[in-house]
Amino acid sequence: MTIDDALKTLNPQQLEAVEYNDGPCLIVAGAGTGKTKTLTTKIAKLIADGLNPSRILAVTFTNKAAQEMRERVEALVPGMGNRVWIHTFHSFGVRILRQHAGVIGLSRDFAIYDDADQKKVVSLILEQMGIKDPKKEINQIVSIISRAKDDMVSPDTLMQSATASGMDGKIRAAEVYRRYEQKLKEAGALDFGDLLVKTVVLLRDHEDIRSYYQEFFQYILVDEYQDTNHTQYLITKFLAAKRRKLCVVGDPDQSIYSWRGANIRNILEFEKDFQDTKTITLEQNYRSTKVILEASNKLITKNKKRKEKSLFTDKGSGDPIEVRQLTSEGDEARWVSQNIKALVDEDGASLKDVAVFYRTNAQSRSFEDCFRRYQIPYRLVGTVRFYDRKEIKDIMCYARILINPADNVSLLRIINTPTRGLGKVAQDRLLVYAEEKHCSLYDALKNAAFVPGLSSAAVKAAIKLVQLFENWRGDMLLTDPADIFHKILIESGYMDAVKAEMEKDPEAESRLQNLDALINAVKEYEDRCRKGEKEPSVSDFLQEISLLSGEDDSNAGEGGAVTLMTVHLAKGLEFDDVFVTGLEENLFPIGRDNEDELEEERRLCYVAMTRARKRLYLTYASSRRKFGQVQNNLPSRFLFESGLLDENEMQETSQPRYTDYQSKYGLYGAGASGGYRGGNYGNGYVRGRNNFGGNRYQNFEGYASKSRFQKRYDQDGYEIEEDDLDYTSSSYGGSSGIGSLYARPSFSKPSGFSGGGSSPASSSAAHAKPPSAPAEKNADGVAVGGLVKHGVFGQGKIVQIAGSGESTKITVVFGNGTRRTFMLKFAPLEIL
Numbered sequence: 103m104t105i106d107d108a109l110k111t112l113n114p115q116q117l118e119a120v121e122y123n124d125g126p127c128l129i130v131a132g133a134g135t136g137k138t139k140t141l142t143t144k145i146a147k148l149i150a151d152g153l154n155p156s157r158i159l160a161v162t163f164t165n166k167a168a169q170e171m172r173e174r175v176e177a178l179v180p181g182m183g184n185r186v187w188i189h190t191f192h193s194f195g196v197r198i199l200r201q202h203a204g205v206i207g208l209s210r211d212f213a214i215y216d217d218a219d220q221k222k223v224v225s226l227i228l229e230q231m232g233i234k235d236p237k238k239e240i241n242q243i244v245s246i247i248s249r250a251k252d253d254m255v256s257p258d259t260l261m262q263s264a265t266a267s268g269m270d271g272k273i274r275a276a277e278v279y280r281r282y283e284q285k286l287k288e289a290g291a292l293d294f295g296d297l298l299v300k301t302v303v304l305l306r307d308h309e310d311i312r313s314y315y316q317e318f319f320q321y322i323l324v325d326e327y328q329d330t331n332h333t334q335y336l337i338t339k340f341l342a343a344k345r346r347k348l349c350v351v352g353d354p355d356q357s358i359y360s361w362r363g364a365n366i367r368n369i370l371e372f373e374k375d376f377q378d379t380k381t382i383t384l385e386q387n388y389r390s391t392k393v394i395l396e397a398s399n400k401l402i403t404k405n406k407k408r409k410e411k412s413l414f415t416d417k418g419s420g421d422p423i424e425v426r427q428l429t430s431e432g433d434e435a436r437w438v439s440q441n442i443k444a445l446v447d448e449d450g451a452s453l454k455d456v457a458v459f460y461r462t463n464a465q466s467r468s469f470e471d472c473f474r475r476y477q478i479p480y481r482l483v484g485t486v487r488f489y490d491r492k493e494i495k496d497i498m499c500y501a502r503i504l505i506n507p508a509d510n511v512s513l514l515r516i517i518n519t520p521t522r523g524l525g526k527v528a529q530d531r532l533l534v535y536a537e538e539k540h541c542s543l544y545d546a547l548k549n550a551a552f553v554p555g556l557s558s559a560a561v562k563a564a565i566k567l568v569q570l571f572e573n574w575r576g577d578m579l580l581t582d583p584a585d586i587f588h589k590i591l592i593e594s595g596y597m598d599a600v601k602a603e604m605e606k607d608p609e610a611e612s613r614l615q616n617l618d619a620l621i622n623a624v625k626e627y628e629d630r631c632r633k634g635e636k637e638p639s640v641s642d643f644l645q646e647i648s649l650l651s652g653e654d655d656s657n658a659g660e661g662g663a664v665t666l667m668t669v670h671l672a673k674g675l676e677f678d679d680v681f682v683t684g685l686e687e688n689l690f691p692i693g694r695d696n697e698d699e700l701e702e703e704r705r706l707c708y709v710a711m712t713r714a715r716k717r718l719y720l721t722y723a724s725s726r727r728k729f730g731q732v733q734n735n736l737p738s739r740f741l742f743e744s745g746l747l748d749e750n751e752m753q754e755t756s757q758p759r760y761t762d763y764q765s766k767y768g769l770y771g772a773g774a775s776g777g778y779r780g781g782n783y784g785n786g787y788v789r790g791r792n793n794f795g796g797n798r799y800q801n802f803e804g805y806a807s808k809s810r811f812q813k814r815y816d817q818d819g820y821e822i823e824e825d826d827l828d829y830t831s832s833s834y835g836g837s838s839g840i841g842s843l844y845a846r847p848s849f850s851k852p853s854g855f856s857g858g859g860s861s862p863a864s865s866s867a868a869h870a871k872p873p874s875a876p877a878e879k880n881a882d883g884v885a886v887g888g889l890v891k892h893g894v895f896g897q898g899k900i901v902q903i904a905g906s907g908e909s910t911k912i913t914v915v916f917g918n919g920t921r922r923t924f925m926l927k928f929a930p931l932e933i934l
Contacts, residue, residue, distance in 0.1 A: 126376035133712035134389030146178035195297035251295030298333035316344035327352035331363035391420025401744035435472035454662025464615035479663035520599035680714035
């Protein structure tokens, strides 16, 4: 195809975007509106009009996108595409840094450290600082360093902020950052963050180099501008400042990566940065049907931080969107499986054109299990299969030892997981003893007192571990399998270890969710057994999972496999048939009490819906298990906001209104009462009105969420206090809590506590003297200085009261120094 042929295929808005070159240009490109086609045609047109291709810079975010752009330009103007500077921001940085390395004190042969290299350096530094278990802090500190670099925050600035906070953990992270930078300098290396930071420094501090590139690049294009962070914004601004021949393309409605530093303000305020900007909006969608776009448009208009647009299509209305309420996550997975089978068998759909989206990785478990049973090939994107995840394999190994104590492989995996004083030295001595005595490692543990060279502490740890297994083995005769797994989680200390990591490692939250999903899997297994009049057992469950895990997807064949992924990974993709699952309050949206966070969750749902070409299915469950306990759920507000559910209809079914949810159940709802009871599996409600093609609907389970720097209330109704230092790992993304019994530890520690989980020091909060007499009680029966009792934290003292009536909040300091803020009407407190 020639460039002239390509121009004839453009719609009026695309053509305007291609031909406008007189100044700064913002192309607001909605989902499926031909963004890449427009951008590559624009580059080709610039070349066809005589611009030197080597003087054009086009920047995007992935190597795959850069390669696709290069190939499309080459196809339109043969022999020219490879001469254009088409790069990711990072590869652009490498190119000019190698050219000018000496100016900023670098060798042209500097090494580039990837994520694994970063972690090795941080681990070494933590060991040198005498940290006993550096693994627990590595991910958090690497995240802090990366985010600091994204925001151009130096080690000194971070240390000042950390010192002002008075928290040891933050001070330690800042110190690691300082040493980390020194080690990179000594090694002549840069990490990925440095590739951008050093580029900014080069352009900012060296006017001659900045002027050279400002003059050199005659036209600059930036793709996915809504995803740029601060360093990328600065690079763009420095390069385009002189010629102002800049075109950025993006969509604020698809900005879903704030957790990794993306700043939606960059695109929203582009016209302020370049006041003579020409803004062109692409609204004609070539991907989805009319009903899909109508629902998506209606949803996203609820956001305030956006550029006004409304997608439309020349396609027909298409199949109605199906909104399906199921009774549980298991029913949800079965319904999805059955519909996928029907799509293939009855409609001739190809599995490679079918995708199932969910909000959290832990949700994949029910779909993986069900797809195996229905023999539906699938591919899991962005994570490992559920039963291959570390925490799942650990707990399964505990269970295997219960059935077969001679399983040395399983025992070696968990003998010191979590840490219990049976490290490598102790394990080696136990193995030598087992070899000499021709016995199993478990028998060696039982005889630990007779193992040569084993310390008294290791002997005690071995005896305690054996006793745990013996107790669980006895319990198996009287207790359901799910309860056994629950005992393993709690009594082994595994759950406490994961909870302790949650302050230090942002990934620990997902591990807790996965453990929750494992308990739910065992419960579902029990249900299946009882329906088949079969007695459930730990042994049978292990066998079932082993057989399932042993299967592969080599039978995918020409039809391919269904794609399973989180919504975040779905951006930029499209499928004929899309199932968006788990549309329930507290799961999707996963966080809602902060307006910015809620808007991003809404954008995420918008992205999910607009991935569908032909058919869209939205599901939610009326109940979902959390650590085996059934919790009732309300459908996601997004179903109402998109016009697919009607509040009045739901009210008529005697269900709590969506708008009443906060007032009745608190910001995160106790889940103990109310919620949607729903019909039995397979039964749905029929919409009274025929909006969007006469959709049907039905329901799913959720996790309570919390992110740093916003007020959050857990399921017991109390506010989890946050510290206010930026650049902590948990500030970079939402994460979810599991419920009151398994609530994540507070991120806020009294003064004197280390951020790394060390023993408490003297705490002014913990030892503050109570007032001589409580103040007079207010209308709610509480007063500053009054005493209360909590089921977990014990007795505490009220130190602050804010608000009144239903909005009353009280802050309590408990005897162990824990400080908590509660919404009084939801607080599980006894007023003393």
